[in-house]
Amino acid sequence: MGRKQTIGIPWLIVGQFMNNIGMSFIWPLTTIYMHNVLGKSLTETGVVLMLNSIANVLASTIGGRVFDRSNPYILLLMGILINGVANFSLIFLHGWPMYPLLLVVTGFASGWLNTMFNALAASVPHDKVRRTFTFMYLAANLGVVFGTMFVGIVYSMGMALLFSMVTGLYVIFLVIAFLEYNVDSSGVTGVDPRQARHIPLPKANARMVWTFFISLFVIWLLYEQWVSNLSVHMTDLGMPLRNYSFLWTINAGLLVIIQSILSLLGDRIKNLYYQFFFGMLFVGLSFLSLVSAHDYLHFIFAMVLLTIGEATWSPAMPTLVSQLSPVSAKGRYQGLVQAFSALGRSLGPLFGGVVIDQWSYKALFLLAFVVLLIVLVVNIGVVHVNQQHAKNYLNTEIKQE
Numbered sequence: 251m252g253r254k255q256t257i258g259i260p261w262l263i264v265g266q267f268m269n270n271i272g273m274s275f276i277w278p279l280t281t282i283y284m285h286n287v288l289g290k291s292l293t294e295t296g297v298v299l300m301l302n303s304i305a306n307v308l309a310s311t312i313g314g315r316v317f318d319r320s321n322p323y324i325l326l327l328m329g330i331l332i333n334g335v336a337n338f339s340l341i342f343l344h345g346w347p348m349y350p351l352l353l354v355v356t357g358f359a360s361g362w363l364n365t366m367f368n369a370l371a372a373s374v375p376h377d378k379v380r381r382t383f384t385f386m387y388l389a390a391n392l393g394v395v396f397g398t399m400f401v402g403i404v405y406s407m408g409m410a411l412l413f414s415m416v417t418g419l420y421v422i423f424l425v426i427a428f429l430e431y432n433v434d435s436s437g438v439t440g441v442d443p444r445q446a447r448h449i450p451l452p453k454a455n456a457r458m459v460w461t462f463f464i465s466l467f468v469i470w471l472l473y474e475q476w477v478s479n480l481s482v483h484m485t486d487l488g489m490p491l492r493n494y495s496f497l498w499t500i501n502a503g504l505l506v507i508i509q510s511i512l513s514l515l516g517d518r519i520k521n522l523y524y525q526f527f528f529g530m531l532f533v534g535l536s537f538l539s540l541v542s543a544h545d546y547l548h549f550i551f552a553m554v555l556l557t558i559g560e561a562t563w564s565p566a567m568p569t570l571v572s573q574l575s576p577v578s579a580k581g582r583y584q585g586l587v588q589a590f591s592a593l594g595r596s597l598g599p600l601f602g603g604v605v606i607d608q609w610s611y612k613a614l615f616l617l618a619f620v621v622l623l624i625v626l627v628v629n630i631g632v633v634h635v636n637q638q639h640a641k642n643y644l645n646t647e648i649k650q651e
Contacts, residue, residue: 259382261430263389266367268423270393272333273360275400275416280353283409288346296599298350303596305354306361307589313365314585322581323432326366330427333359334420340413361588368568368584370431381513383572387565388509395502454639455574461632462567463586465625467594469533469563472618474598476556480540483611484549493546497553504554508561522566522573523633527626529563532556534622540615576643 284295317325336355343352371382404412451459481494536556543549568587575583605614 274397317581
């Protein structure tokens with residue numbers, strides 16, 4: 251089969267959607283299944299989830315480096331096969347200890363695939379990079395929404411059926427990838443990344459990119475408090491768990507609306523750094539709002555602030571990293587985007603638990619706001635000092651075509 255000259259952006263978005271459906275079938279049920287069915291403690295469950303995240307970090311780091319030196323098509327097929335085989339095995343082996351072991355394998359495969367998708371998205375025609383990342387972020391969130399919605403229904407029918415459905419999903423995904431993702435990277439970027447020598451980042455680019463990576467870790471470390479600890483806080487205040495679940499329904503709906511607006515605006519937002527700063531500010535304000543939240547409407551208001559922030563900063567980040575990194579290192583730096591994000595998510599529950607145990611929920615929320623404000627100020631300063639000296643590789647590559 252001949253290689254395509256340009257990547258099919260709609261198929262790239264479909265792949266991101268399907269991968270996130272598969273991932274979201276695993277995460278919501280792990281704590282419930284391991285604690286209620288396998289009889290394991292919450293500490294043991296937490297360790298398994300942490301190992302899953304560590305595998306995700308390793309896959310993102312390794313996958314990004316390998317992407318720049320190998321055939322992305324083969325790497326993508328390999329990730330889908332590993333995930334599919336792991337889920338197929340879980341149909342029959344969902345007891346202890348195979349369930350947690352295979353869960354770590356799916357964590358590795360998911361991190362690998364996310365890195366491949368981000369690296370491929372960074373290699374689309376340059377005038378479509380920003381819109382592609384926006385659509386992919388929207389597709390990822392829609393995948394989580396649909397997966398989370400269906401997993402509660404399927405879980406009651408048995409684990410074998412659930413993993414059979416996930417396996418079927420990855421079989422379809424593999425067929426799509428086999429037919430649509432065999433792309434000649436040199437036809438997209440004008441350079442074959444596997445033949446290009448490693449180009450070190452200019453100092454200004456490096457300072458900005460590594461500031462972004464550390465910021466990613468901090469943002470996801472704190473964002474994870476919404477996922478892991480807020481439910482306990484709300485139930486402690488006498489609110490039913492369904493109220494907490496509905497907050498994420500609001501989150502999903504708003505993400506779709508805001509991301510749709512951003513995709514329509516396209517490149518009209520000239521300075522992507524401002525979009526990133528705006529998003530960080532709103533994530534910080536969501537935590538400040540939680541400090542005094544006691545009624546449900548206040549929690550809804552805080553979630554709206556969080557979603558506005560998430561929808562604006564999150565898709566801006568991989569685009570900025572792509573803009574600041576050369577074509578020969580797209581995979582490496584997109585892999586680091588995934589790795590620092592996954593590392594923050596993996597340590598978030600532990601960090602929040604320690605702060606809550608030592609002080610209180612209010613202390614956690616106030617600390618999160620102050621830390622995010624400091625990170626925002628640092629980012630503004632670093633960008634202000636280095637932006638004029640930084641090399642924009644997207645613009646450079648456009649001129650070379």
